[in-house]
Amino acid sequence: MELIIFLITAAVAVAGAVAMLLSLNAIHSAIFLLINFVAISVLYVLLYAPFLFAIQLIVYAGAIMVLFLFVVMLLGAERAEDTRERFVWQRPLGLTLSAILLGLIGYIALRGPAPEARVTNHQFAAPERIAEALFTTYLLPFEITAFLLLAAIVGVVVLHTSGSQAGKRE
Amino acid sequence: MVPTSYYILLSALLFTLGVVGVITRRNALVLFMSVELMLNSANLALVTFAMARQDIAGQIVVFFVIVVAAAEVAVGLALLVAIFRTKHTTDVDEINALRG
Numbered sequence: 443m444e445l446i447i448f449l450i451t452a453a454v455a456v457a458g459a460v461a462m463l464l465s466l467n468a469i470h471s472a473i474f475l476l477i478n479f480v481a482i483s484v485l486y487v488l489l490y491a492p493f494l495f496a497i498q499l500i501v502y503a504g505a506i507m508v509l510f511l512f513v514v515m516l517l518g519a520e521r522a523e524d525t526r527e528r529f530v531w532q533r534p535l536g537l538t539l540s541a542i543l544l545g546l547i548g549y550i551a552l553r554g555p556a557p558e559a560r561v562t563n564h565q566f567a568a569p570e571r572i573a574e575a576l577f578t579t580y581l582l583p584f585e586i587t588a589f590l591l592l593a594a595i596v597g598v599v600v601l602h603t604s605g606s607q608a609g610k611r612e
Numbered sequence: 613m614v615p616t617s618y619y620i621l622l623s624a625l626l627f628t629l630g631v632v633g634v635i636t637r638r639n640a641l642v643l644f645m646s647v648e649l650m651l652n653s654a655n656l657a658l659v660t661f662a663m664a665r666q667d668i669a670g671q672i673v674v675f676f677v678i679v680v681a682a683a684e685v686a687v688g689l690a691l692l693v694a695i696f697r698t699k700h701t702t703d704v705d706e707i708n709a710l711r712g
Contacts, residue, residue: 536635547624594683
């Protein structure tokens, strides 16, 4: 039963990723990426990670994708790409190198015996356990993320204000 | 019980698709989405190993990766909007000058 759910979800995730790459309209790409994110959040449930399931849905599928869609619509840049290629050999070469990369990663992943799952405690990643680890062992990185987010906010505000001043000067 | 290697192979496949996106697409927005896809596939591998080893550290790392990804998207999209204001394009082949 679990295997069937995994296979369906994995197929949805891969299909979403491929469709994101193939669609020429950036809004369609964003929606297909959203499908991929939701599929991965379902996989998190299968992997006994309920907290990350919620975070994935709220932060990725919610906040980040809304930001993407907002910018795409703000810029009106859905169809920024024309079909003209600057180098003809670029795309086949990229695909070949990517296939080699996939082979390498797959070989390395399957070479050693992967640690087989032996779930002794289904509650090992309950939100309380995560909070306990986050506020004791990993307190310093947690505080640093606060700094990181502050820096990101300041950076975005500075980029925006300097950009609009440059627009006024012109 | 799904074998661990299935998850790792799915993660490898998604990562490669992200790489393909970064290499072949030229719309900067789609490039960003491909980078997000790669981050997600790495997260999937981390959560898989956290489950296989019954260790919570992997999930904590994923939490921090998601925070950094959110900050990265916010700053990256702000940069993109600033570039679009001056260049009026999001095609990465057209953006080839360091001065604005």
